[in-house]
Amino acid sequence: METAFSGASNLAEAVDRAFIFIFSISFIITIAISVLMIYIVIHFSRKKVKNPKQFTGNTKLEIAWTIIPLIIVLMMFYYGKVGFTPMREVPPDAMPITAIGRMWAWSFDYGSGKISKDLVVPLNRNVRMNLLSMDVNHGLFIPAFRVKEDVIPGYKNYLWFRPIVKGEFDVYCTDYCGLAHSGMTAKVIVVDSLDFEKWLVDLKATGNIPDLPGLTVLKGNGCLTCHSLDGSKIIGPSFKGLYGSKRVVITDQGEKTVDAFDDYIKRSILDPNAEVVKGFNKGLMQPYKDVIKGEDLDKIVDYFRKSSEQK
Amino acid sequence: MSTTEHSDYIDSDTGKMGMWLFLFTELFLFGGLFIVYAVMRTKYPEDFHQAALELNAFIGATNTVVLLVSSMTVAMSLTAIQKNKPNIAIGLIFITLILAGVFMMNKYFEWGHKFSLHLYPGSDVMKTLPHGEIMFFGLYFMMTGLHALHVIIGGILLTIVMFKLKSGKINQEHYLLQENGALYWHLVDLIWIFLFPLLYLIT
Amino acid sequence: MNYNSSPTAPLNFLNHKTGLWSWLSSTDHKRIGLLYLYSITIFFCAAAVLGLLMKIEKFAPGETIMTAQTYNGIFTIHGIIMIFIVVIPGLAAVFGNILLPIMIGAKDVAFPKLNLFSWYVYITGACLGLYSQFAKGHVPDAGWTFYVPYSAEVNSNIVIALTAAFVLGFASILTGLNFIVTIHRMRAPGMTWFRMPLFPWSLYATAWIQILATPIIGITLLMVIAERTLQIGFFDPALGGDPVLYQHLFWIYSHPAVYVMILPAMGVVSEIFPTFSQKPIFGYMPIVFSSLAIALVGYFVWGHHMFTSGMSYQARWFFSLLTFLVAIPSAIKVFNWLSTMYGGSVDLKPPLLYAISFIFLFTIGGFTGLTLGSLATNIQTHNTDFVVAHFHYIVFGGMGFGFFAAIHYWYPKIYGRMYNIRWANIAWAILFTGFNVLYFPMFILGLQGMPRRYFDYDPKFQTGQMISSIGAFILIIGLIGMISNLVYHVRRGAIAPANPWHGVTLEWQIPSPPPHENFDEVPVITRDPYVFDNPYTK
Amino acid sequence: MKNHDNHISSYSLNLTVLLILLVLTTTSVLAIKFHFGAFTVAVALIIASVKAAIVLTYFMHLKFENLLLRLMVSGVFLLFAIVVVITFIDYYFR
Numbered sequence A: 001m002e003t004a005f006s007g008a009s010n011l012a013e014a015v016d017r018a019f020i021f022i023f024s025i026s027f028i029i030t031i032a033i034s035v036l037m038i039y040i041v042i043h044f045s046r047k048k049v050k051n052p053k054q055f056t057g058n059t060k061l062e063i064a065w066t067i068i069p070l071i072i073v074l075m076m077f078y079y080g081k082v083g084f085t086p087m088r089e090v091p092p093d094a095m096p097i098t099a100i101g102r103m104w105a106w107s108f109d110y111g112s113g114k115i116s117k118d119l120v121v122p123l124n125r126n127v128r129m130n131l132l133s134m135d136v137n138h139g140l141f142i143p144a145f146r147v148k149e150d151v152i153p154g155y156k157n158y159l160w161f162r163p164i165v166k167g168e169f170d171v172y173c174t175d176y177c178g179l180a181h182s183g184m185t186a187k188v189i190v191v192d193s194l195d196f197e198k199w200l201v202d203l204k205a206t207g208n209i210p211d212l213p214g215l216t217v218l219k220g221n222g223c224l225t226c227h228s229l230d231g232s233k234i235i236g237p238s239f240k241g242l243y244g245s246k247r248v249v250i251t252d253q254g255e256k257t258v259d260a261f262d263d264y265i266k267r268s269i270l271d272p273n274a275e276v277v278k279g280f281n282k283g284l285m286q287p288y289k290d291v292i293k294g295e296d297l298d299k300i301v302d303y304f305r306k307s308s309e310q311k
Numbered sequence B: 001m002s003t004t005e006h007s008d009y010i011d012s013d014t015g016k017m018g019m020w021l022f023l024f025t026e027l028f029l030f031g032g033l034f035i036v037y038a039v040m041r042t043k044y045p046e047d048f049h050q051a052a053l054e055l056n057a058f059i060g061a062t063n064t065v066v067l068l069v070s071s072m073t074v075a076m077s078l079t080a081i082q083k084n085k086p087n088i089a090i091g092l093i094f095i096t097l098i099l100a101g102v103f104m105m106n107k108y109f110e111w112g113h114k115f116s117l118h119l120y121p122g123s124d125v126m127k128t129l130p131h132g133e134i135m136f137f138g139l140y141f142m143m144t145g146l147h148a149l150h151v152i153i154g155g156i157l158l159t160i161v162m163f164k165l166k167s168g169k170i171n172q173e174h175y176l177l178q179e180n181g182a183l184y185w186h187l188v189d190l191i192w193i194f195l196f197p198l199l200y201l202i203t
Numbered sequence C: 001m002n003y004n005s006s007p008t009a010p011l012n013f014l015n016h017k018t019g020l021w022s023w024l025s026s027t028d029h030k031r032i033g034l035l036y037l038y039s040i041t042i043f044f045c046a047a048a049v050l051g052l053l054m055k056i057e058k059f060a061p062g063e064t065i066m067t068a069q070t071y072n073g074i075f076t077i078h079g080i081i082m083i084f085i086v087v088i089p090g091l092a093a094v095f096g097n098i099l100l101p102i103m104i105g106a107k108d109v110a111f112p113k114l115n116l117f118s119w120y121v122y123i124t125g126a127c128l129g130l131y132s133q134f135a136k137g138h139v140p141d142a143g144w145t146f147y148v149p150y151s152a153e154v155n156s157n158i159v160i161a162l163t164a165a166f167v168l169g170f171a172s173i174l175t176g177l178n179f180i181v182t183i184h185r186m187r188a189p190g191m192t193w194f195r196m197p198l199f200p201w202s203l204y205a206t207a208w209i210q211i212l213a214t215p216i217i218g219i220t221l222l223m224v225i226a227e228r229t230l231q232i233g234f235f236d237p238a239l240g241g242d243p244v245l246y247q248h249l250f251w252i253y254s255h256p257a258v259y260v261m262i263l264p265a266m267g268v269v270s271e272i273f274p275t276f277s278q279k280p281i282f283g284y285m286p287i288v289f290s291s292l293a294i295a296l297v298g299y300f301v302w303g304h305h306m307f308t309s310g311m312s313y314q315a316r317w318f319f320s321l322l323t324f325l326v327a328i329p330s331a332i333k334v335f336n337w338l339s340t341m342y343g344g345s346v347d348l349k350p351p352l353l354y355a356i357s358f359i360f361l362f363t364i365g366g367f368t369g370l371t372l373g374s375l376a377t378n379i380q381t382h383n384t385d386f387v388v389a390h391f392h393y394i395v396f397g398g399m400g401f402g403f404f405a406a407i408h409y410w411y412p413k414i415y416g417r418m419y420n421i422r423w424a425n426i427a428w429a430i431l432f433t434g435f436n437v438l439y440f441p442m443f444i445l446g447l448q449g450m451p452r453r454y455f456d457y458d459p460k461f462q463t464g465q466m467i468s469s470i471g472a473f474i475l476i477i478g479l480i481g482m483i484s485n486l487v488y489h490v491r492r493g494a495i496a497p498a499n500p501w502h503g504v505t506l507e508w509q510i511p512s513p514p515p516h517e518n519f520d521e522v523p524v525i526t527r528d529p530y531v532f533d534n535p536y537t538k
Numbered sequence D: 001m002k003n004h005d006n007h008i009s010s011y012s013l014n015l016t017v018l019l020i021l022l023v024l025t026t027t028s029v030l031a032i033k034f035h036f037g038a039f040t041v042a043v044a045l046i047i048a049s050v051k052a053a054i055v056l057t058y059f060m061h062l063k064f065e066n067l068l069l070r071l072m073v074s075g076v077f078l079l080f081a082i083v084v085v086i087t088f089i090d091y092y093f094r
């Protein structure tokens, strides 16, 4: 179970120490200033003081309140730096996982053909996340672990941590990335090493459904955040009964009706903005030209065909 | 505006200071582009090298000379009006304007050539180039384009100066506008002094 | 804008000419200042209502009163209006315009026509901002920071919004330019640099930031426009561009811009504390030089907005260190203000109330700024509600309350009328309470991990969000109370004397409202700005 | 409003300045031909800066302006240089 402030990674302690240091000093000084102001307003009120003193400064005081805050902020800087430095020093034995951010879903690629929408990690193992963006900036934020780095296209950013508490924690996207930015969440699930090994080799458990490989591809690429399978409208049109249906689409040339067979479906994935289904907005979906490759496209079409036939 | 309205009675030092501050903002405007250039050059040294070979250093050099000479003629026109020789001043400004025209002509042919080679942003040829080269041409068009815009503005300013010289509104006693126009023109020159080596020379 | 009914017999800048056109064509710095005041107030109210709408939406998780698309559009235009249209021009364009020339003993600013021109540029920019909301297509939804690649790709009226920000930047540059030249060239005889009051000093520091930082954002926005319209890929990774470079360029301007907001507010309270304590400012020189130091060092800390962007380790700690250093001049000022009141004859009138709450809110905002500036803690708080709370505390609590302090201080000077003091005190109390109820919970939410720019949230955040939303309603009551008091008494207030607070700077030596030409004869200054040699309290 | 106390720079001075600038331009064109390797950029920029300085001092009359203006101009260039350097603290160490 997760509590608000308790840290669940090896990095949390140093971060929290910096928090505590800065907040304590801030608290003391803020209170001191407020009390002083109230005291002044009462004690030197116009009713009492008819003859204000006319002094204009004091060099010793000025030096004091330059030097003392300087020392304080340098200490704050020090705590911050000490808490931060280990975050950039990834231990060489860390297990690499690629976090893929796209509008608007995370997927975590373990390399071995295992792609998951939640981040499952073993307890007490160093984990290195390689951050990869498919479209715009995202931010990978795991509050309980005290880690956050931006996921920027064209850049190879990374972060690492070692989970020290078992449980489920939130993953957020902290860089504004459009319509469903706030829906771009996931879970970190910290499990025992043994359970983790089991989970990793079990390709079925998290979405890899061998008899429906197309669905696996859809899930792995986050398509289902915007397209439902049950006919409800999320952000894009639903996939329900798609194959073989008639679509009214808007193109640059105007409105037209097309039949949703293989070609249309592939076109809509590779270049979604050329033909936009009427009633939906252009530009919300990025082209998947470089993302979903030939074989996977066929799997998707195959999946659509089969699920339409079932009905 | 009636006489009691606060009028623009600007003495020369005040006016000149305003102009200089404005020039500072212009410098930082181009400064942003220079930062982009510097970063991109360190990222793609090879591509920048290749792309810069496409530019014609000869046209660049010609334009440098044209601008330098024009800079001198404006400076001299100021000397002329200070010495109370308005006709010489007008003539010199006129030469400056002609040089500005020559500069723009060169620019026109240079750009036109690039366009005929389909080397413009978003073109089909451009899309096939390596990233750094696309960036180089992007910067090239943005920087020279913005600079050309400044040449045009400077030209308009100097034209106004010329007419005011003719009508005697600018004279030996009052030539603030001419001074400021000249300052602006020198800035155009100053920026080109950096653009020329960065875009045309260093390959 | 017809002040004919004003019974103040002598002609002044408000009534010497009448009719709308006499205002729209006036090159009088005081009238231009008022034009800014009215336009800014209108935009502030509009954007504040948008803020309230966001809070209502967030009262409960899920969709309550608007869709995600609307929410994203609203925080974008809320940010654009508040930053570019309200607080950046804010104090400088309103009170700087009205008071700077008077306080340095000048008849007007150096370039009066340019001054009027900048107002028109400003209005053009502001209208473009509005147009982006109503033009065909989607409202812009990239946040006020316009981060690429999103802003370069999304299909909404981004180009209009970018152009608006560009034009507004131009207005800001022109104002800054005007002020620098005014201060250099127009000071009255005897007004040496160090006899200049502190408000003009703060404007001077501000103006330098305005002219040296704004062009950078100008060119940056132009590059994004070029990217969208001409397909030049400066920032698009698919064309070799660099999204992080955009962030550098954006913050090279936008960090110094936050000091454009706060420095004039610091100048205002530096005027208010001496007057209401009937005592010279404590540490005149340190305050002057800390303003200049903030302006200078503030130019080099922009990277603290990008600590998680994958910057190099060296850059991160360098920017963190400089961020901490720039806090020192602010600390110096706070202590000097406190010492100014200490030993004085303190009169707790509304301007002082606002000035004191300024210190309180600015301190909280500043310390949370330090939390954000420290590397380890920034990683946790970046782009969460903690940042939102930080900047509302420091922008609204700092600059906003500074603005309210200024209007309560100079109101009798500008209009020659007095607002109702008790009414003002009550409004202040509600405003202050509402403010803290609204924004304080956001610190805690942020620490718990609530990200910003979130339309929807995890139900575990609901308590905090609800308290915060309630605060917004308290705040709105206070704000309406304050504004209505001021508006109501413009015509109906009691006639104010020329110097109701017994101030000693030049603006208090001329009638209220000031005459069209400010001074009958050019004043000659023979002493320091804050000499209360004959405190009226004696 | 009068400009009398202004310095008048003679025609010949202007001409000399132009000639120097042209010589520098030629130098930099030739210098690039020699390929200094990594230093080409530096050489080109140094020559350009010298040219810029000359334009500022003579054509733009900074030599004859008051100290304040000269300080401002150098300050502005310095500020810009610092900003570039700081940006490179990021890019250089990546």
Ligand code: HEA
Binding pocket: A029, A033, A068, A069, A072, A073, C145, C258, C259, C261, C262, C304, C305, C306, C323, C324, C326, C327, C330, C331, C332, C334, C362, C363, C364, C365, C366, C367, C368, C369, C370, C372, C373, C374, C378, C381, C382, C383, C387, C390, C391, C394, C395, C398, C399
């Ligand atoms: C008026 C505007 C204003 C001002 C003055 C400041 C002032 C400061 N700001 Fe803030 N800031 C913003 C407006 C402002 N900020 C905005 C709008 C954002 C968000 C932008 C966005 O992303 O949308 C932001 C974001 C922001 C961030 C980035 C957060 C993130 O996104 O990760 C950081 C990080 O360092 C920061 C730090 C600071 C610091 C250290 C100061 C310092 O200058 C504060 C100094 C003041 C004090 C320290 C308090 C007073 C001093 C004392 C009481 C004396 C005692 C002091 C000591 C002993 C030290 N600010």
Ligand code: HEA
Binding pocket: C044, C045, C046, C047, C048, C049, C051, C052, C054, C055, C075, C076, C078, C079, C080, C082, C083, C086, C087, C142, C143, C144, C145, C388, C392, C395, C396, C400, C438, C451, C452, C453, C454, C455, C472, C473, C475, C476, C479, C480, C483
């Ligand atoms: C000066 C700056 C300023 C001010 C004063 C405010 C004021 C307010 N702001 Fe704003 N805010 C910003 C600057 C400011 N904000 C910026 C820059 C952002 C970042 C945008 C981004 O992320 O891109 C932001 C973001 C922001 C968010 C975060 C959005 C998100 O990240 O999800 C929220 C959420 O609650 C918010 C709320 C409010 C509220 C409730 C107020 C309230 O204080 C407003 C109080 C006022 C009222 C409640 C109404 C008052 C009514 C009247 C005065 C008169 C009535 C008028 C009529 C009858 C017509 N603001």
Ligand code: CUA
Binding pocket: A101, A102, A103, A104, A137, A138, A139, A173, A174, A175, A176, A177, A178, A181, A182, A184
């Ligand atoms: Cu992805 Cu926000």
Ligand SMILES: [Cu+2]
Binding pocket: C254, C255, C258, C301, C302, C304, C305
């Ligand atoms: Cu900042």
